[in-house]
Amino acid sequence: MGWGCGGDGAPCNWDRTESIEVYSWNLPGQAGAWSRLRVPIIGISKKSVASRSTHDDILTVVAWSLGQLLAGVHPKTRHDGSPWSASDNWRAKLSSKPLGIHGLLVEIRGDWKFFKETFQFPGWNTKSGICWRCTCRPGSLREVSSAAHWRQERLSHWDLIGRMLENQVPLSPLMGAPYVNTSIFAIDWLHAVDLGVAADFLGGLFATLIHGVLPGASLKARCAHLWSLIQEFYKTQQVEDRLQGLLPSMLQKPNGSAKMRCSAAQCRALVPFAQAAATTWLGQGTVESTIKAAASHLAECYQALRMDFGPHANHLEAHSRQFVGLVVALEQEHPMRFRVKPKMHLFLELCISGSKPSLSWTYRDEDFGGTAAQLSRRRGGLLSAKATSHNFLLRFRLKQPLLV
Secondary structure, three states: OEEEEEEEEEEOOOOOOOEEEEEEEEOOOOOHHHHHOOEEEEEEEHHHOOOHHHHHHHHHHHHHHHHHHHHOEOOOOOOOOOOOOHHHHHHHHHOOOEOOOOOEEEEEEOOHHHHHHHHOOOOOOOOOOOOOOEOOOHHHOOOOOOOOHHHHOEOOHHHHHHHHHHOOOOOOHHHHOOOOOHHHEEOOHHHHHHHHHHHHHHHHHHHHHHHHHOOOOOHHHHHHHHHHHHHHHHHHHOOOOOOOOOOHHHOEOOOOOEOOOOOHHHHHHHHHHHHHHHHHHOOOOHHHHHHHHHHHHHHHHHHHOOOOHHHHHHHHHHHHHHHHHHHHHHHHHOOOOOOOOOHHHHHHHHHHOOOOHHHOOOHHHHHHHHHHHHHOOOOOOOOOHHHHHHHHHHHHHHHOOOOO
């Protein structure tokens, strides 16, 4: 069987001052009820995470477990080679007996922050290269054409490992698990697009509309008019993921670049509205026409998510390249409203990969993160790494029906 692994953090108290870091298993590519299956490996308080060393300790056990899963037999010793302890009697009795299953890790999901902190992958500002799939650097973010150098200069698994070792970057223990390589690390649409390039573009588009395009005597009045248009769109299209209101500060902070500040699902729901609003309200000038074209190409990228495997890849690659090229042009005219950020590169990498983003995005992981936050919420008692993790896993077991 092919197994997937996801990791993320979730706030677990009312004022968001505490969070839990969760690793979980799933079965990739499953349809129906099984698509939502998430089984926790561990949930640990963020306050108990000692940076990389904690993640390495967790992943050492995970890598050992994956070795046993591939072999298909119960282990003879603990993960560090030591004999079973008194609490492991039931494991000792099963030593060397068949598991009844063989499996491999075929997918790892998470956001860019998780990949950097946990696996020491390059970050958005790493000078030697920001991507684990190609040679793109911070200075070449705006090279987005089909002739961009990074499209030809791809990194294999061993290329990245070599670069990490050359830069004295320690390798994650999971890299020693059977058949694990960089190709199974999935770029997530939710973080790269919904909360990344789409949110940035929608913020720039809506900021343009309320700064003089829409009717109204003041910025607040024009924003209110935009909100009325959005509400009408929600009503006619029966949208479920709705904003609760709209303020100018949700589009652009003072002296900051524009960005639509909302949830990923709310941003996705507004993409068709953005295309319609740009077509209706923007004029025929060069900048206005560029914004309208970019809105159209972004909408087509989202449309590709619903397509079958055959046509979706070419559709997604073509429209993503057009969209990004237009944003690069818009940045030269309005750098505070339209910015090319590192997630733009991840967006392009995802769109040229030929994969189907909806099969590996982390919406279901985010839902499970909410469940994990509820299960780990404290009601007093000892605050320790062991107590938090034990209580979380115990509550999860108690709430799950038996599989028969």
